[in-house]
Amino acid sequence: MSLLxxxxxxxxxxxxxxxxxxxxxxxxxxxxxLAIQAGEFVSIVGSSGCGKSTLLRIVAGLECDYQGxxxxxxxxxxxPGLDRGIVFQEHRLLPWMTVTENITLGLTESDPExxxxxxxxxxxxxxLAGFESAFPNQLSGGMSQRVAxxxxxxxxxxxxxxxxxxxxxxxxxKIQLQQEILRIWQSEKTTMxxxxxxxxxxIYLGDRVVVMSKRPGMIKSIIPVNLPxxxxxxxxxFFEIKKxxxxxxxxxxxxxxxxxx
Amino acid sequence: MSLHLGKxxxxxxxxxxxxxxxxxxQQFILPIVLLIIWQMFFELGLIRSIVLPPPxxxxxxxxxxxxxxxxxxxxxxxxxxxxxxxxxxxxFGLTLGIAMGLFRNVYLWLDMLIQVxxxxxxxxxxxxxILWFGIDEMSKIFIIFLGAFFPILINVIEGISQTDHxxxxxxxxxxxxxxxxxxxxxxxxxxPSIMTGLRVGLGFSWMCVVAAELIAGTEGIGYxxxxxxxxxxxxxxxxxxxxxxxxxxxxxYMLKALERKLLRWKTTYQGA
Numbered sequence: 001m002s003l004l005x006x007x008x009x010x011x012x013x014x015x016x017x018x019x020x021x022x023x024x025x026x027x028x029x030x031x032x033x034l035a036i037q038a039g040e041f042v043s044i045v046g047s048s049g050c051g052k053s054t055l056l057r058i059v060a061g062l063e064c065d066y067q068g069x070x071x072x073x074x075x076x077x078x079x080p081g082l083d084r085g086i087v088f089q090e091h092r093l094l095p096w097m098t099v100t101e102n103i104t105l106g107l108t109e110s111d112p113e114x115x116x117x118x119x120x121x122x123x124x125x126x127x128l129a130g131f132e133s134a135f136p137n138q139l140s141g142g143m144s145q146r147v148a149x150x151x152x153x154x155x156x157x158x159x160x161x162x163x164x165x166x167x168x169x170x171x172x173x174k175i176q177l178q179q180e181i182l183r184i185w186q187s188e189k190t191t192m193x194x195x196x197x198x199x200x201x202x203i204y205l206g207d208r209v210v211v212m213s214k215r216p217g218m219i220k221s222i223i224p225v226n227l228p229x230x231x232x233x234x235x236x237x238f239f240e241i242k243k244x245x246x247x248x249x250x251x252x253x254x255x256x257x258x259x260x261x
Numbered sequence: 262m263s264l265h266l267g268k269x270x271x272x273x274x275x276x277x278x279x280x281x282x283x284x285x286x287q288q289f290i291l292p293i294v295l296l297i298i299w300q301m302f303f304e305l306g307l308i309r310s311i312v313l314p315p316p317x318x319x320x321x322x323x324x325x326x327x328x329x330x331x332x333x334x335x336x337x338x339x340x341x342x343x344x345x346x347x348x349x350x351x352x353f354g355l356t357l358g359i360a361m362g363l364f365r366n367v368y369l370w371l372d373m374l375i376q377v378x379x380x381x382x383x384x385x386x387x388x389x390x391i392l393w394f395g396i397d398e399m400s401k402i403f404i405i406f407l408g409a410f411f412p413i414l415i416n417v418i419e420g421i422s423q424t425d426h427x428x429x430x431x432x433x434x435x436x437x438x439x440x441x442x443x444x445x446x447x448x449x450x451x452x453p454s455i456m457t458g459l460r461v462g463l464g465f466s467w468m469c470v471v472a473a474e475l476i477a478g479t480e481g482i483g484y485x486x487x488x489x490x491x492x493x494x495x496x497x498x499x500x501x502x503x504x505x506x507x508x509x510x511x512x513x514y515m516l517k518a519l520e521r522k523l524l525r526w527k528t529t530y531q532g533a
Contacts, residue, residue: 062430080433092427096449096526105445106435135526151435 007074008035009191010059010159015068017054027216028054032068034210034219038158041185041192043206045199045245051217052195056163059193060086072159082108085152085190086161089168091144093136093151099123100132103150122150125184142173149181153188162194166201178204182229203241204231211248220248314496319503322496331485336504338480339470342398346405346473347466351459354410358417358458362451363443368418375414383407383465384472391476401473401481408469409462416458420451453527456520460513467509 017029028051036042046052057063058070061080070077072084093102100119109115123129126146136144145165152160162181166174178201185192196202202209203225213220223244227237296316302308303315310318326332361368383404394400424447432442474483482501489497 060434062433080436082436084434086434088427088430090427092431094428094431094446094449096452096524097445105431106437137526137528155435 009038009040009073010034010036010193011069011071012055012059013069013071015055015058015066015070017051017058017063017066029058029066030216030218032217032219034222036191036193038191039189041194041205041207042210043194043196043202043208044210044212045196045202046212046217047214047249048197050212050214052212053163055217056086056161056193056195059159060084060161082106082155083157084159084161085155085157086163087145087148087152087165089164091136091141091148093144093147095136098133098135099128099139099147102136102147103154105151107154118154122154125153125187126150126180140173141169142177145169145177146180149184153184153190156188157190159191159193162192162196164196165194167197174198174201179230181205199242199245200233203238203245204233209241209245211245223248311493311495314499318496319499322500323503326497326500332500332504335480335482335485335501336508339474339482339505340508342401342405342473342481343463343466343470345398346402346469347409347463349402349406350409350413350462350466353406354413354458354462355417355455358414358455359421359448361414362418362421363447375411379411379415383469384475387472387476396477400476401470401478404473404476405466405469408465408472412461412465413455413458416454416461417451420454420458421447423454424450453520453524456516456523460516460520463512463516464509467505467512471505 012032012034015029015032016027019026019028032055034042044052044055054063058066059072059077061077061084064079072081094105097105100116100123103122104115104119107115107118109118120132123132126149128143128146128150131139131143136147139147149165165181166177169177181192182205184190192205194202194205199209206225209223209225211220211223212218223241225231225241227235227241231238299313300315300317303310303313303317314322323332357371361371386404386407387400390400390403394403428446428450432446437445470481471483471486474481475487478484482504486498486501489495489501
């Protein structure tokens, strides 16, 4: 694995990306440089429109039109692959499929017995035993997102990309699912890359928090979170890190204010 | 909900909205009231029987036509024609619609032709139909086929084209094969639209059967109506109209039942 030859598992090297909106070039990402080790949990925070989701989509292989290189385990990413799983902000479950069918949709295993077994394992992993044959419209938002997580994990990706996965959930469900994702990270040893606008969430989950600035999206700073897990959101150290991140955003605002005046 | 979902703490499944489609009393009130008013108009001498025979006369005629087997004979012929024409329309409409929906090139090649042919009413095809297929069954089935074919085709294409881009991305990320993508994501997603196409198409089949039976022949509900018109048997005309209406409704009911079965996952808005 990558650890042996001391290369980072995921390497994002000088990535730039533009969108064309109404014949105008809008820079979305600028000079993104980020290396993620195998097994690491990296959070990326930024206000909406900072290009953080675009970065995640590039790693997922859904955006291929960019400058720079992104390598996974030494190989360049040229498109989607089963070595990466992704959970979107909306659960994106197929409404005509049951929980089990949704989870096994992308499963490469062909033996039906084995398939069922794997599905069951992941249904239990995300705590949905008993809901195997439920349809998505019978599930709550949090439950749907659990299914989406199981679907992303079922082919055992080495890298799980989380694109604001809990953004649409209520505060309590959100905290629950954050704990779940931590548990899954610890048991499955999957490398995690989480995009969020929730600073608490970023600190609670990440080994490092990448702070991004707006238009064009640039990495402002990378803040390590050296707190033992499970982390206490109300502890002083947690608050200190939170303050540091807030300061990053605040500086940006202050700077832009000055320009305005 | 607790973090460790044990047996007793499993969140409850939200109930399906029940949309069982049994008949309800509201559906019958308006028709019955109309029948009563209609009969009263006749009793009061406000309308002449030749212009609009009262329900009582129509009922009597239905009885007669049932007794001498005329109604079933004509209905049988029309029914078979509708089924044949509609089946052909389903076969061709689905196949071509799926091909056009899935393959951009097929769509580009055929779309213009179809858009030009579509507005032509089936009835305008009758002269050609007779020249091509003669005055027997084939020409009649062709007219019915035309009526049902386009609504099915258009709705199939429409349904496929509305595949959610978000699901396309899911398929990409999961590296699903083209075949699986089509069968598990595109077609089930297009199914509501396809079912609408089938229902509209079936409705058009019944409309066209009357037109089709204008072509020579001595059987069928359409023929029965035209024949009665020439003999000024308004009551028989009404019986024919009612027969088509009720049979059409029955067919639609069956398709709707099928739709409910196939679209179990879907919740429908049933009005406030």
